[in-house]
Amino acid sequence: MSILDERYNRLLPSIDLLSDEAVLAQAWKKSDTYIRYRNSYADILELEETAICLPNKLTEWSEQIRTANHADKCLAKYVPCPKNAEWQFNDKSSLKTAWKVSKKGQDLRPLAHLSVRDQVMATCVMLCLADTIESLQGNPDHTSYLSKKNARKQVVSYGNRLFCDWSSNKASDQQQARFRWGNAGAYSQYYTDYQLFLERPVEVCIDADQDADLLYIISLDFEKFFDSISQADLAARLKKAYEQYCAAFQEPELKDETFWDSITQILSWQWDPESLNLPEEQPLGIPQGLVSGGFFANAYMLEFDTKLKGSIGTSHFINPGEFASFQLLDYCRYVDDIRLVVKVDNRFDGCIKSLADAVTSWFENIIFMVFANDDSEPRIKAEKTQITAYRNFTLNGATSALMKNVQNRISNAPDQEVLEQTAAALDHLLVISESKTAENKDTNPLKLAHIVIPQADVRDDTIKRFLAYRYRKVLRQRRLMADSITPITNPSNGKLFTELDLVDHEIETVARKLISVWSRNPSLVTVLRCALDLYPSTELVYPVIEALESKLDAKNSSEKLTAYYIASELFKAATVETGLSDTVEYPQKSNITAYRMELKKFALRLLDRSSKLPWYLNSQILLFLAVMKIPVDISNTQGLEKYVGLHKAMNFRDKLSAGSAIATLVLSLIATRQSQNWNQFHLWFGDGLTKLKSNKLKDQLIQIFLSAQPDQIPFLIKTWQTSKPKLAHNWLSKISLYHHEVEKDFLALPLKKWPSSPLALIDVVMHTENPFTHENALTKLAKALLSNESFLEEDGVELADFRIFMKDWNDIQNPRVESITLEFDSSWRNGTNKNLNIAPSWVMQDKQFAYRLGRLLRAAVVGEMDFTSRSFIVREHQVGRFVGLNTNWFKRRMGLMPVNSGLGKESVPISPWLTQTIMSLLQWPGLYLSDD
Numbered sequence: 001m002s003i004l005d006e007r008y009n010r011l012l013p014s015i016d017l018l019s020d021e022a023v024l025a026q027a028w029k030k031s032d033t034y035i036r037y038r039n040s041y042a043d044i045l046e047l048e049e050t051a052i053c054l055p056n057k058l059t060e061w062s063e064q065i066r067t068a069n070h071a072d073k074c075l076a077k078y079v080p081c082p083k084n085a086e087w088q089f090n091d092k093s094s095l096k097t098a099w100k101v102s103k104k105g106q107d108l109r110p111l112a113h114l115s116v117r118d119q120v121m122a123t124c125v126m127l128c129l130a131d132t133i134e135s136l137q138g139n140p141d142h143t144s145y146l147s148k149k150n151a152r153k154q155v156v157s158y159g160n161r162l163f164c165d166w167s168s169n170k171a172s173d174q175q176q177a178r179f180r181w182g183n184a185g186a187y188s189q190y191y192t193d194y195q196l197f198l199e200r201p202v203e204v205c206i207d208a209d210q211d212a213d214l215l216y217i218i219s220l221d222f223e224k225f226f227d228s229i230s231q232a233d234l235a236a237r238l239k240k241a242y243e244q245y246c247a248a249f250q251e252p253e254l255k256d257e258t259f260w261d262s263i264t265q266i267l268s269w270q271w272d273p274e275s276l277n278l279p280e281e282q283p284l285g286i287p288q289g290l291v292s293g294g295f296f297a298n299a300y301m302l303e304f305d306t307k308l309k310g311s312i313g314t315s316h317f318i319n320p321g322e323f324a325s326f327q328l329l330d331y332c333r334y335v336d337d338i339r340l341v342v343k344v345d346n347r348f349d350g351c352i353k354s355l356a357d358a359v360t361s362w363f364e365n366i367i368f369m370v371f372a373n374d375d376s377e378p379r380i381k382a383e384k385t386q387i388t389a390y391r392n393f394t395l396n397g398a399t400s401a402l403m404k405n406v407q408n409r410i411s412n413a414p415d416q417e418v419l420e421q422t423a424a425a426l427d428h429l430l431v432i433s434e435s436k437t438a439e440n441k442d443t444n445p446l447k448l449a450h451i452v453i454p455q456a457d458v459r460d461d462t463i464k465r466f467l468a469y470r471y472r473k474v475l476r477q478r479r480l481m482a483d484s485i486t487p488i489t490n491p492s493n494g495k496l497f498t499e500l501d502l503v504d505h506e507i508e509t510v511a512r513k514l515i516s517v518w519s520r521n522p523s524l525v526t527v528l529r530c531a532l533d534l535y536p537s538t539e540l541v542y543p544v545i546e547a548l549e550s551k552l553d554a555k556n557s558s559e560k561l562t563a564y565y566i567a568s569e570l571f572k573a574a575t576v577e578t579g580l581s582d583t584v585e586y587p588q589k590s591n592i593t594a595y596r597m598e599l600k601k602f603a604l605r606l607l608d609r610s611s612k613l614p615w616y617l618n619s620q621i622l623l624f625l626a627v628m629k630i631p632v633d634i635s636n637t638q639g640l641e642k643y644v645g646l647h648k649a650m651n652f653r654d655k656l657s658a659g660s661a662i663a664t665l666v667l668s669l670i671a672t673r674q675s676q677n678w679n680q681f682h683l684w685f686g687d688g689l690t691k692l693k694s695n696k697l698k699d700q701l702i703q704i705f706l707s708a709q710p711d712q713i714p715f716l717i718k719t720w721q722t723s724k725p726k727l728a729h730n731w732l733s734k735i736s737l738y739h740h741e742v743e744k745d746f747l748a749l750p751l752k753k754w755p756s757s758p759l760a761l762i763d764v765v766m767h768t769e770n771p772f773t774h775e776n777a778l779t780k781l782a783k784a785l786l787s788n789e790s791f792l793e794e795d796g797v798e799l800a801d802f803r804i805f806m807k808d809w810n811d812i813q814n815p816r817v818e819s820i821t822l823e824f825d826s827s828w829r830n831g832t833n834k835n836l837n838i839a840p841s842w843v844m845q846d847k848q849f850a851y852r853l854g855r856l857l858r859a860a861v862v863g864e865m866d867f868t869s870r871s872f873i874v875r876e877h878q879v880g881r882f883v884g885l886n887t888n889w890f891k892r893r894m895g896l897m898p899v900n901s902g903l904g905k906e907s908v909p910i911s912p913w914l915t916q917t918i919m920s921l922l923q924w925p926g927l928y929l930s931d932d
């Protein structure tokens with residue numbers, strides 16, 4: 001049984017769905033998760049503000065989409081990020097030039113920082129078209145086909161694919177996609193898709209192995225791929241794709257021109273001309289930093305992919321006037337990375353350049369035919385074109401195979417021996433990646449100097465990022481298993497050490513190696529972050545800071561901008577990552593306190609020159625200092641208003657005023673989460689409320705506080721009752737709707753001594769011996785709630801509305817004793833419903849009683865008034881970590897744990913069928929449950 005309105009069964013290109021608050025909420029959830037954990041730049045403060053004020057934001061965005069009002073659309077802010085480049089150290093030079101980019105120069109990737117509003121709306125467009133675009137691309141999972149060969153006939157695109165369920169379609173030989181849009185994730189796992197992409201050319205060659213000497217694998221790369229995509233033509237290509245989808249899968253075509261007009265506005269972006277260091281005529285196609293950017297790029301390339309797929313098997317002359325030709329055996333694409341497999345005939349003279357030129361020319365002709373009428377078209381980056389004979393490529397493919405082997409080892413539960421073997425494999429990968437970096441450096445004419453020519457099938461920067469993450473995971477697991485007691489004698493000097501000492505030494509050594517790797521290619525910021533998180537210490541971070549400071553006034557602007565970006569990433573990592581794992585995972589000689597002190601000094605030195613620094617670096621500095629509890633004043637406030645406000649809020653300097661009360665409260669909540677000075681916050685909040693005149697505004701502020709910080713409700717009440725008795729009297733009835741305290745006498749009473757007289761149901765479930773964490777008692781409660789239709793008629797019904805009768809509480813788990821009696825009484829609420837208990841808009845009218853039943857049952861299991869709670873939400877505050885709104889009521893309501901371990905403090909004795917039943921009663925849009 002589904003409680004959902006049927007309009008959510010499959011999302012369609014409809015303005016009603018595009019502006020639906022439930023769909024926007026899921027778009028926000030996906031955008032927020034992606035930006036926090038995967039984007040190259042994230043404005044954490046803006047994400048927090050949106051999360052706290054989410055209900056109001058969703059209503060506002062929905063209205064803007066419906067009315068085509070995009071006046072709030074923000075300009076894209078420019079964030080230059082370093083691309084792959086070789087840097088080197090000079091022996092005899094000043095400090096400013098001791099570390100510099102090679103003669104080839106440092107290119108910058110133009111990241112675009114977009115507002116949360118613009119990100120969410122674009123993601124919402126993606127949700128409405130996900131089934132369309134994914135179905136047309138085909139299922140990338142080859143195991144769902146009869147053979148890999150059959151799979152290759154259906155799919156050629158592997159990068160930035162959405163995580164979908166697939167089913168056969170009677171009208172088409174293709175499988176039809178159904179995007180799982182109700183969870184927090186969006187794209188499928190990068191590593192899995194990339195492995196499929198790498199393996200495919202080799203598999204094609206294996207199938208044609210009798211002609212191995214005639215086979216070549218060609219790698220092509222688009223230049224500035226995302227920048228070259230035409231915004232003006234994107235919406236038109238999306239509409240064309242939808243028409244093709246409806247025809248191919250015989251789906252009824254929804255003709256909603258308002259939707260297509262709306263997405264033309266949503267998918268239109270411009271650079272902020274005030275962005276510091278923005279190059280002239282910098283194109284902005286699909287912004288790099290847009291959560292849905294990869295999806296839209298795939299949609300834009302659909303026609304091109306189809307054209308290439310149709311060209312498989314065709315033959316073309318290599319040189320005009322000659323008879324030698326090549327045949328295209330396969331084509332596949334991973335974002336902007338292309339792989340072609342071609343077979344030459346026996347007349348080919350072996351000139352690789354001629355073959356490369358012929359294939360590239362033919363390929364560029366296909367590009368022209370597909371994109372001739374667009375404002376711009378993708379271009380091939382000639383210097384990245386590589387052509388490799390299959391007989392050589394078979395050996396080169398060992399790199400991806402080794403990476404796959406490493407991944408498989410650590411994906412399971414490795415023992416100590418496996419971890420040691422995996423660490424050795426990672427060392428080998430590091431050697432391979434360094435060999436690739438050193439390729440062609442030696443100009444010695446002797447062939448002996450070039451006896452090893454590494455041509456791995458994976459780019460060296462990809463290998464380095466891969467091994468950095470895996471090093472961190474493997475070495476930490478080894479440390480947890482290492483023997484810290486049994487002494488081992490060093491044969492060279494007789495000193496004693498333990499296995500743990502050896503692992504700690506290895507961790508430090510690996511961290512130093514990774515920093516060295518980063519120093520020769522500063523674009524590998526993730527490698528640097530992993531290294532510093534492995535071994536946080538001043539010995540490692542000071543050389544990095546010294547090198548970055550040497551570039552702050554560099555004449556070479558690309559070097560300076562590279563230093564700015566890396567510094568911003570250091571501060572960001574310090575607040576959300578570095579040194580924040582369990583203490584046992586770090587070597588004894590590492591020192592996170594000293595590490596942070598070094599970063600604090602660096603941050604304060606940078607603030608002295610803040611007027612010269614870009615906004616994205618200043619913002620990360622201010623956030624880092626706020627987390628470190630160091631309030632500062634800054635004169636340069638352009639683009640930093642929120643961060644300046646955050647530092648004022650640390651000392652509660654801003655008062656609640658009618659025009660800015662909500663913004664001030666939000667910043668104060670975020671600041672207090674860092675300082676944990678809640679007692680002063682409660683007093684400040686109380687003072688502010690007493691001075692405001694508008695009761696409506698006061699109510700809004702109370703609602704924001706209650707939904708954002710429910711754990712502080714009892715402390716707020718206590719503080720106000722002591723210091724603000726009048727205020728407590730005026731607002732206690734409102735706040736008590738969200739908080740309930742069980743009398744101590746009842747809490748001290750064991751269940752077997754509970755009286756047979758009526759008890760408040762909320763007291764029973766909040767007791768340490770809550771009987772409803774067991775299936776037998778919970779089933780009885782469900783039956784009692786269903787025994788009287790009036791119990792579930794009222795929309796705001798909650799556990800506090802019921803009194804429960806039980807003759808003998810010792811029989812509560814006895815299935816043979818039907819002894820629960822309920823009595824309904826909601827007079828304590830004075831007719832006021834909590835907004836949190838009103839059935840959401842996505843529930844069908846005749847199924848709202850079922851949603852209420854699900855709420856009550858889940859609340860009974862978790863033992864809280866809030867049915868979305870989990871019994872282990874509250875965690876100890878960790879010094880140095882940014883304390884954000886990891887969860888809130890609105891997010892939890894659309895992401896409840898669908899397993900019994902997610903309902904209580906520990907795994908509770910509730911069978912899967914009852915867990916599934918509760919989930920079906922609380923189903924949210926985009927969650928697809930089995931009918932079994």
